[in-house]
Structure formats: structure tokens, C-alpha cells
Amino acid sequence: MARQSILISEGQLVHDYRFYHRDGRIVWLLDQLQLIRDAGDRPYEVVGTCLDISERKRTELIRQAQQSALDLIVTNQSLPVILSDIAKHLEAINPDMLVSILLLDKQTKRLKLGAAPSLPDDYNAAVNGQEIGEGVGSCGTAAFRGETVIVSDIDHHPHWQHFLDLTRKADLHACWSLPFKDEHNDVLGIFAIYHHIACEPSPKDLELIREFASFTALAVQKVRATEALRLSATVFASIREGVVITDLEPRIVAVNRAYMRITGYSEEQVLGKNPKIIKSGLHDKTFYQAMWATLKATGHWSGEVWNRRKNGEIYPQWLTINAVCIDSSCCDESNSCNYVGVFTDISQIKQSEAQLAQLAHYDPLTGLPNRLLAQSQLHQAIERAQRHGRLVGVLYIDLDRFKNVNDSLGHPVGDELLIKLAERMKKRVREEDTLARLGGDEFLLVLEDVRDLGDPAFVAQSLINLLTSPFVLPSGHEIFINASIGISLFPEDASNATELIQHSDMAMYQAKKEGRNTYRYHTEALSVAANERLIMENRLRYALSAEELILHYQPLVDARTGYVVGVEALVRWQPPGKAMVPPGKFIPIAEETGLIVPLGEWVLRTACKQARAWIDAGLSPLVMAVNLSVRQFQSENLVGMVQRILEETQLPADYLELELTESMFMEHVEQSIETLNKLKTLGVHLAIDDFGTGYSSLIYLKRFPIDKLKIDQRFVRDLADDHNDREIAATIIAMARGLKLGVLAEGIESEEQLAFLRQQDCDYYQGYLFHRPVPAIELEAWLREHSVPNR
Ligand SMILES: Nc1nc2c(ncn2[C@@H]2O[C@H](COP(=O)(O)O[C@H]3[C@@H](O)[C@H](n4cnc5c(=O)[nH]c(N)nc54)O[C@@H]3COP(=O)(O)O)[C@@H](O)[C@H]2O)c(=O)[nH]1
Numbered sequence: 001m002a003r004q005s006i007l008i009s010e011g012q013l014v015h016d017y018r019f020y021h022r023d024g025r026i027v028w029l030l031d032q033l034q035l036i037r038d039a040g041d042r043p044y045e046v047v048g049t050c051l052d053i054s055e056r057k058r059t060e061l062i063r064q065a066q067q068s069a070l071d072l073i074v075t076n077q078s079l080p081v082i083l084s085d086i087a088k089h090l091e092a093i094n095p096d097m098l099v100s101i102l103l104l105d106k107q108t109k110r111l112k113l114g115a116a117p118s119l120p121d122d123y124n125a126a127v128n129g130q131e132i133g134e135g136v137g138s139c140g141t142a143a144f145r146g147e148t149v150i151v152s153d154i155d156h157h158p159h160w161q162h163f164l165d166l167t168r169k170a171d172l173h174a175c176w177s178l179p180f181k182d183e184h185n186d187v188l189g190i191f192a193i194y195h196h197i198a199c200e201p202s203p204k205d206l207e208l209i210r211e212f213a214s215f216t217a218l219a220v221q222k223v224r225a226t227e228a229l230r231l232s233a234t235v236f237a238s239i240r241e242g243v244v245i246t247d248l249e250p251r252i253v254a255v256n257r258a259y260m261r262i263t264g265y266s267e268e269q270v271l272g273k274n275p276k277i278i279k280s281g282l283h284d285k286t287f288y289q290a291m292w293a294t295l296k297a298t299g300h301w302s303g304e305v306w307n308r309r310k311n312g313e314i315y316p317q318w319l320t321i322n323a324v325c326i327d328s329s330c331c332d333e334s335n336s337c338n339y340v341g342v343f344t345d346i347s348q349i350k351q352s353e354a355q356l357a358q359l360a361h362y363d364p365l366t367g368l369p370n371r372l373l374a375q376s377q378l379h380q381a382i383e384r385a386q387r388h389g390r391l392v393g394v395l396y397i398d399l400d401r402f403k404n405v406n407d408s409l410g411h412p413v414g415d416e417l418l419i420k421l422a423e424r425m426k427k428r429v430r431e432e433d434t435l436a437r438l439g440g441d442e443f444l445l446v447l448e449d450v451r452d453l454g455d456p457a458f459v460a461q462s463l464i465n466l467l468t469s470p471f472v473l474p475s476g477h478e479i480f481i482n483a484s485i486g487i488s489l490f491p492e493d494a495s496n497a498t499e500l501i502q503h504s505d506m507a508m509y510q511a512k513k514e515g516r517n518t519y520r521y522h523t524e525a526l527s528v529a530a531n532e533r534l535i536m537e538n539r540l541r542y543a544l545s546a547e548e549l550i551l552h553y554q555p556l557v558d559a560r561t562g563y564v565v566g567v568e569a570l571v572r573w574q575p576p577g578k579a580m581v582p583p584g585k586f587i588p589i590a591e592e593t594g595l596i597v598p599l600g601e602w603v604l605r606t607a608c609k610q611a612r613a614w615i616d617a618g619l620s621p622l623v624m625a626v627n628l629s630v631r632q633f634q635s636e637n638l639v640g641m642v643q644r645i646l647e648e649t650q651l652p653a654d655y656l657e658l659e660l661t662e663s664m665f666m667e668h669v670e671q672s673i674e675t676l677n678k679l680k681t682l683g684v685h686l687a688i689d690d691f692g693t694g695y696s697s698l699i700y701l702k703r704f705p706i707d708k709l710k711i712d713q714r715f716v717r718d719l720a721d722d723h724n725d726r727e728i729a730a731t732i733i734a735m736a737r738g739l740k741l742g743v744l745a746e747g748i749e750s751e752e753q754l755a756f757l758r759q760q761d762c763d764y765y766q767g768y769l770f771h772r773p774v775p776a777i778e779l780e781a782w783l784r785e786h787s788v789p790n791r
Pocket residue numbers: 554568569570571582583584587600603627628629659689690713746747748749766767768769773
């Protein structure tokens with residue numbers, strides 16, 4: 001009706017419409033109607049023409065579909081939106097076609113749904129992610145083969161047998177799959193047409209589908225290229241490395257954010273400029289010439305460059321330049337048209353490197369060279385001296401009793417002292433000499449250009465003199481400190497740095513031995529002694545495992561009754577076929593090397609076993625006195641070890657006496673009291689050996705759970721003649737009495753000594769006068785004879 005009224009009012013009507021031809025084709029017709037009027041202007045007749053415009057219409061609709069897809073690409077729409085639009089346009093041209101566009105994931109070889117607006121969701125979900133392969137539906141097979149696969153009757157086609165449940169549910173009975181490809185002929189995806197009836201495509205259908213598949217390929221590639229570009233742009237903008245792109249001139253054509261951050265220049269300030277605007281001036285012409293020569297020859301250069309920021313600061317960067325071809329139309333003969341420079345600011349790394357070098361070679365406390373650097377400086381000094389026939393002096397400087405400063409005033413004060421001392425010594429030494437801190441309170445001075453053997457002694461004495469005035473520390477403490485110095489000389493004492501330092505160290509120990517606050521030169525004799533010690537250490541290690549150690553026992557006698565009340569276990573070393581080594585020779589070495597710990601454990605175990613054996617043999621029980629060394633006393637598991645051995649050997653704790661020396665507890669008083677209390681809790685007795693030679697502090701003695709004092713034999717030796725020794729011995733006995741401690745005098749060799757001690761009312765005696773230390777077997781008869789009679 002509407003059309004009729006247009007025809008009447010306008011006099012003509014032009015319209016197009018489509019219909020199904022009997023053969024199943026869709027045909028588009030252009031219908032043109034002309035209204036003819038009679039003389040009275042009344043509608044008289046209608047003349048019409050009918051034109052088949054199917055071909056033209058198809059071309060027009062395809063063009064519309066392409067234009068629509070293009071618009072969506074230009075406006076950055078997502079790929080599913082664009083693909084869906086393409087599918088809908090084709091479905092609009094032929095409503096019997098149900099379009100499905102699938103994209104191929106090259107890595108996984110699976111098809112991913114791009115768009116299929118007219119297929120049921122559950123069908124699309126089942127297809128999405130399907131692996132491609134021969135016989136995997138029409139699409140899987142087409143993608144796998146890279147060629148069109150037409151299945152006109154799904155229900156009876158072998159490719160579809162595994163999917164019939166799905167296709168029947170979706171009422172799909174034909175599927176024509178066309179792969180669409182990129183310019184390398186690689187499959188990008190599948191353009192598929194489904195039908196609700198089994199049917200074959202006509203050549204026209206295939207032409208139409210190919211047309212759509214081909215601009216789908218273009219759309220996919222275009223969108224992917226845009227995405228890749230966007231990704232590159234994001235990377236370019238966001239990476240931490242500075243990036244600068246130049247043309248071959250070279251003029252800067254692009255820089256990224258990091259470039260601007262590192263250099264301080266904005267994009268506008270550098271675009272079009274030569275990249276050398278940031279050069280520092282630190283590199284000469286030849287540096288840049290070499291860089292360009294390499295770049296031109298190989299297309300690549302990388303290295304460290306110092307550049308200048310906009311604020312004038314010079315900084316190091318690691319720069320890599322590559323010649324690249326971005327646009328082949330403007331490439332040179334080497335096929336490049338741009339340079340891409342990528343650089344990292346390495347100022348931080350450089351700083352860390354410098355810090356590391358400082359830490360590796362300098363002492364952080366004093367700023368002096370450390371042992372490593374001192375050794376290398378000494379090595380170089382030796383080489384120079386060798387060339388010029390000169391001497392090198394090495395002074396090993398060790399502070400006297402520095403430990404006391406740390407222990408009494410604390411480590412921070414000790415540190416202050418070391419800093420001040422280093423400053424004072426540094427002022428004294430010449431520019432060409434090296435003063436180093438080896439660690440702790442040990443310093444080394446390397447003297448170059450020594451002309452006379454006596455020169456180092458002069459320097460050593462002047463350093464000692466430097467210490468005569470006190471150090472006033474920032475903490476307010478005023479400290480006097482001395483040093484002992486050992487001297488070795490190149491080439492007199494050794495020919496290399498390590499030995500020179502070792503020899504000066506030995507000489508320093510000699511200086512300590514000989515009264516401290518002095519210097520000593522290294523001598524041959526010192527080297528021999530050191531060598532002997534080394535040999536002894538190795539032999540002692542072996543001796544312990546080879547059971548070359550034995551115990552001798554020396555009786556302890558009750559002064560009032562004259563009976564033996566105990567024995568002291570004294571270790572000996574009996575190397576096979578050689579003279580026995582006295583403990584005075586090897587105990588200090590064992591102590592230094594730590595061997596004393598296993599050695600001491602062996603002594604304790606052997607002595608306790610012997611004490612138990614004597615009890616078992618029917619002797620009156622005797623106290624077994626065993627010496628403990630400093631290291632043993634400080635070892636964390638001393639108490640546990642004593643307890644274990646008592647249990648192992650079945651010796652009642654009451655029959656064990658541990659002999660300690662005063663010096664052992666003076667360092668860590670509270671900790672020592674704790675250890676002593678734990679030992680007392682076990683039930684063992686505690687005696688202080690060599691009493692009178694150490695601190696002999698009454699205050700400490702009162703706090704320590706001690707049972708007995710042993711007067712050192714040095715005071716006993718000259719009792720007959722030395723008035724002082726008599727005074728000391730008498731005082732110690734009185735002191736012990738006052739503190740309610742037992743007291744024993746050791747080293748009694750004569751009746752005169754004994755008489756004096758008896759007169760002073762000493763409790764116990766020990767010495768050759770009664771018995772020498774001997775092996776257990778030799779002592780047994782004597783013990784039976786002198787034991788308290790069994791009641
Ligand atoms: N940590 C350990 N130290 C031990 C052990 N065994 C011994 N020692 C210590 O070695 C030092 C020397 O000991 P030694 O040569 O055995 O001398 C002892 C006695 O033999 C000696 N003595 C005894 N009576 C006399 C005497 O009348 N005259 C004389 N000239 N010497 C005598 O005195 C030493 C006694 O030692 P001590 O009672 O311990 O002071 C020495 O310091 C031992 O402690 C061990 O197993 N572990």
C-alpha cells in the first residue's frame with residue numbers, strides 16, 4: 001500500500017528485492033514502475049521493467065562489507081568485533097550461510113574461535129581449542145592440509161563421525177571450510193560456512209566465500225600488525241635502557257623515555273640533532289673513529305662510553321649500536337638505513353665496583369691498605385728493589401695488651417684507639433712506604449729504598465716513641481699503649497712477600513717475649529724454631545691417633561697423716577724409639593692449634609679409667625687430679641664431656657679434681673663462674689694450679705666455687721733461701737685458710753722446704769721428695785703402702 005501511494009504521488013517507483021530462484025539461487029531484481037495517466041490526469045496504467053541485478057548487488061554488498069571492516073580496523077576495534085562484522089555481512093548476503101571464522105594458533109596447532117555469530121554457543125565452545133589434524137571435522141582438516149575442504153553431508157562424512165552429537169544438536173548438515181593465509185602462504189585461520197541442510201556450494205558461492213576469506217586474512221594481518229606495533233611502541237617507551245634511533249647522517253629520529261630520563265634532554269631538544277650532543281669530551285677523536293669504523297664494517301659496536309647529562313654531570317654508559325634496516329626504500333649499500341643505540345647508565349655499577357675494590361683492598365676501620373694490598377705492594381717493592389739492587393724493610397707492628405682495652409672499655413673504644421693510632425703512624429711514614437692494617441691490632445709497614453740494615457730499626461724505634469704520649473679518644477678516654485715490632489729484610493731474610501711477612505711476625509713474637517715495647521730483627525734461629533714447631537705440630541697430630549701419648553701419675557700427700565690422698569695425671573709423649581717429650585714442649589703447641597681439645601679429652605678419660613681401675617683393684621679411693629687447658633675450659637661442651645666420661649668410666653665425681661689456672665677465668669668472669677658452678681654441681685673438685693703467678697685476686701676467689709689452691713713450685717723452690725718466697729708461700733696458705741680452701745704446695749724436693757710448709761700448716765704436699773711422676777704400674781705398690789689403711 002505504501003508503495004502504491006508513492007507510485008501514485010511520484011508517478012514512478014524504483015525498488016530492488018531478492019527472492020529464491022527455483023534452482024535455489026538468490027536472485028536480486030531491480031523493479032521500475034511508471035504510472036501512465038489519461039487525459040483527465042487519472043491513473044490509467046502502470047508500465048514496469050524488471051532487471052536481474054544479482055551480480056551488481058553482490059559486488060556492492062561485498063564492497064560494503066569491506067568498507068565496514070576497514071572502518072572497524074581504523075577505529076582500533078578488537079579482532080572478534082571485526083570478524084563478527086565480516087561474518088554478519090556475508091550472512092546478510094546469503095541468509096542460508098552460517099559463518100564461522102576460526103584462527104589458527106601456530107604454536108599449539110589449535111583453532112581458536114574468531115567469530116561465529118549465528119552458531120549456538122555450546123557448539124562454538126566445543127570447536128574452540130580443537131587441535132587440527134587429518135579427519136578432524138572440515139575445519140581441522142582444512143587447516144591441517146592448508147586447502148579447502150567441502151563436506152556437503154556432515155551426517156555421512158568420515159571427518160565428522162566423532163562430532164555428530166554436536167552437529168545434530170546444532171542442526172548442522174553441511175560445512176565448507178576455506179583456509180585463509182598470509183603472504184607467506186601460512187594458514188592464518190579457517191573461513192567456514194555451515195548449512196542447516198546438506199548441500200554443495202555453487203561456483204558462485206565459492207567465489208563469494210573466497211572474497212570474504214581473503215579480506216578476512218587482510219583484516220587479521222592488519223590487526224595483528226597493529227598489535228605488534230603497539231607492543232613495540234610500549235616496549236620502546238617503557239624499557240629502562242635508553243634508546244636512540246638515528247638516520248645514516250646521523251641525525252636523531254627518535255628517543256625513548258629512558259633516554260630523556262638518563263640524559264636530561266627532552267625529545268624536542270634532541271630530534272634532528274647529531275647524537276654527539278651528549279658527548280663528554282673524555283674520549284679523544286681516535287675513540288670515535290674506531291667506533292664508527294667498526295660500526296661501518298660490522299654493523300655493530302658495543303662498549304663503555306662516558307657521556308654528559310644536560311646538567312653537566314659526566315656518567316658512564318654501556319652502549320650497543322646496531323645498523324638496521326627499517327625502511328628498505330632508503331637503505332644504503334650495506335642494507336641499513338638507521339642506527340639504533342641502546343644504552344644503560346652504569347654509574348651505579350661503577351660505584352659498586354669502586355666500593356668493592358675499596359673493600360677488597362682497604363681496611364674499612366682505618367682506611368689503610370689491608371693484608372691483600374699490603375702483600376701486593378710488598379711484592380712490587382721487592383721487584384723494584386731487585387731491579388735497583390736495594391733493600392726492603394718489613395715491620396710487623398703488634399700492640400701490647402690491646403686486648404685489655406677491648407675487654408675493659410669495650411670494642412668501640414678499641415676501634416677509636418686503632419683509628420687514632422693509624423692516623424698517628426700514617427703521619428710518621430714516608431709517602432713511598434706502605435702502612436697497612438693486617439687485622440685486629442696488627443699493622444705492617446713496608447719500607448722501600450732502605451739503604452742501610454739499621455734504617456728499619458730507626459723507624460721502629462721512632463714508631464715506639466710515637467706511642468709514648470697518650471691517645472685522647474673521641475669517647476673521652478685517655479689511653480697509653482705500646483707496641484712490639486718485628487723486622488725482616490729483603491733480600492737478607494727472604495726473597496718473597498709471604499716469607500718476609502712471616503719472618504717479621506716471628507721477630508715480633510720475639511720482641512714480645514723479650515719484654516714488649518721494643519723491636520727485634522728476624523734471625524735465622526727464629527726460623528729454625530718456627531720450623532721445629534711446625535714439624536712438632538704435624539708429629540703431634542699423628543701421635544694422638546697413633547697412641548704415642550701416655551700418662552704419668554704423681555702422688556698428692558695429706559700433710560697431717562702422711563697418707564696419699566690423690567694423684568695428679570701428667571701427660572707425656574713417647575715417640576717410638578725416641579726420647580720422651582715433656583708436656584712443657586708440646587702442650588703450648590697443642591693449645592695453639594686446638595689439638596688440646598681431643599688431647600685433653602683423652603687425658604681425662606684415661607685418668608678416670610685408671611682411678612676406677614685402682615678402686616676396683618682394692619686401693620683406698622684416691623682423688624684423680626687432671627689439668628685442664630684454657631681452650632678446654634672455654635669449650636662449650638666441657639661440662640657435658642666431663643659428665644659423659646664420669647658415666648662412661650663409672651668414676652664417682654667426688655674422686656675427680658680438675659686443675660685450672662687463674663688466667664682462665666679472668667677474661668669472661670661471669671661465664672667462668674657459670675661453668676665452674678656447673679662443674680661443681682656434677683660433684684667434682686676444683687683446684688687452682690700455679691697459684692700466685694697470676695692475678696691472685698681475693699675478690700674473684702671469693703666468688704669462684706674453688707676447693708683448693710696449689711702454690712706454684714717457683715715459690716717452693718727457694719723457700720730455704722728466699723725470704724720473699726717464704727712470705728708469698730705463707731701468705732697464700734693464710735689466704736686459703738681465710739677463704740676456707742684447701743692448700744697444696746707443689747715441687748717439694750727437700751726436707752727444708754717441707755719443714756717450712758709444715759710450720760705454716762700447709763694441707764697437702766706434692767713433689768719429688770715424695771714421688772716423681774711415673775706410669776701407673778710403677779706407682780701401684782707405693783700407693784698400697786701409703787694409702788689410708790682400710791678400716
Ligand atoms: N693441660 C694439660 N697440661 C698438662 C698435662 N700434663 C701436664 N701438663 C702441664 O704441663 C706442665 C709441665 O708438666 P710436667 O712436666 O709434667 O711437670 C709437672 C711435674 O712433673 C713437675 N713436678 C712435680 N714435682 C716436682 C718437683 O719436686 N720438682 C720439679 N722440678 N718438678 C716437679 O711439676 C709439674 C706439675 O704440674 P702442675 O701441678 O700442673 O703445675 C705443667 O704446667 C702441667 O700442668 C695435661 O694432661 N693437660
